Amino acid sequence: MMSVRKLKDLAFKGFCLACALFGLSVLASILYALVGKGLAGMGTHIFTELTPGPGSHGGLKNAIVGSLMLTALGIAIAAPLGVLAGTWLAESGQRSKVAEALRFLNGILMSAPSILVGLFVYKLVVVTTGGFSGWAGATALAILALPVIVSTTEEMLNLVPKTLKEAGSGLGAPRWRVITRLCYRAAGPGIITGILLSVARITGETAPLLFTALNSSFMTTDMSQPMANLPVTIYQFAMSPYSSWNELAWAGALLITVFILIVNILATALPRWIKSRKAAQ
Template sequence: MMLRRKITNIVFQLVCILATLLGCAVLLAILWTLFSRGIAGINWALFTESTPGPGSDGGLANAIVGSVIMTGAGILIAAPIGILGGTWLAEFGQNSKVASTIRFLNGMLMSAPSILIGLFVYEAVVLPMGHFSGWAGAIALAIIALPVIISTTEEMLKLVPTSLREAGSGLGTPKWRVITQLGYRAVATGLITGVLLAIARISGETAPLLFTALNNSFMSLDPNEAMANLPVTIYMFAMSPDPEWNQLAWSGALLITLTILLLNIASRALPRLAKKRK
């Protein structure tokens, strides 16, 4: 019996190791392809020139600026709502039926295909406005980022010691002040981490932007107009037979990958730095 258990354990460990190696090999193959093809197009023109016409030289400046504007606007919309929503679930709703329903719906929204969110915003925002816009793209990205921030905020606030809340309440401090001045300060690093993860989540979204912001071949800082963005530009250039556009698509994909990588590294490093300071 003991021999059988040992053999089963060894076989299971080997299967886990092989599965891990297979996953790492696939990931490394993707990263190697991306770096080897994308690095050739990383130059100054990529960040200073707008997307070119067929057969012309250019860069991705307008797409980069558009992505930054829409992602920033989306996070500015989602972060306050998400933090307040997560606060209500952790501090006020707790185990109520309403809170349980919100958690269930939040989980569904987190796993919902982004293209459905894009279609929803298209019906709710783009059609009434009569045209594509950066605002519509920002709203779609905000909806995608919202469940990540809500879940992170709730989980972080649940880690605040009960004694800390009781100490604040014992001094006669209103609950809202206990939450904002004690709870938020105690988990500030976790809240920032949740926002960083939300930014990483929406940075490479393509499908919702196809139905909301679409694209723009020129530099535009007006969110009321159709706005260029990296994901849609990469999608369009990758499908083109033009080799110059293909190179820009690979370089743009590399930029998004590096951005997401840096955001994930920052989200992991931030809690460690906070612990060291304490």
């Protein structure tokens, strides 16, 4: 007969399997609805026409362009700040009380609700400047992306062997050159992964943009004005009673999902490709 220990083991494995199947079934149902309804509203008009008025047909061209601009600017702000902050934490502030406090605050910021970041930037930028703008939206996205880049950079630099750093210092190279020429080259794939993951993190954020960039029905590249963006457009169109807007909302949701999927694939494949190139050289 089977022992009690084996019965408990089988019961635990069966429970884990049931939970996994339940989670996968929920995910599959969401993807089925998203792909089915998203493809139904997909077409060339999505990329060539502006967002329509109530009850009319159109596309998402201005929202796509606005989202790309906001995301690119947010990462352009967060990436250098995050890499430099992570470098200081890894190389100069390992035993500093200030560094410990910064790590603690970085962890809080990483798990903070995005709507709080939106409210913070609203008070800091929107109220100060007197209006919603793309600059405010990019600032909010940069704050959301920053903790991911900081923590990833610090962890990757901590994995660089000390012997490599000592070898560079032994040749007479100053510390900044050891970090930029040796440490960054060794930790580069991991840092790039962190930056790409931060892109995926901020791409679908809606709440911060509601308080900062707001939205627009027009095509604009002026960052000092409210800008159209996919997350807020999807939110507004999904809540509307117009079927044409609902179709555009599903199509926009599918676009964001595919973009995040591509970014995550790049985050996995690009570091491996860089390592293989270095090994081949």
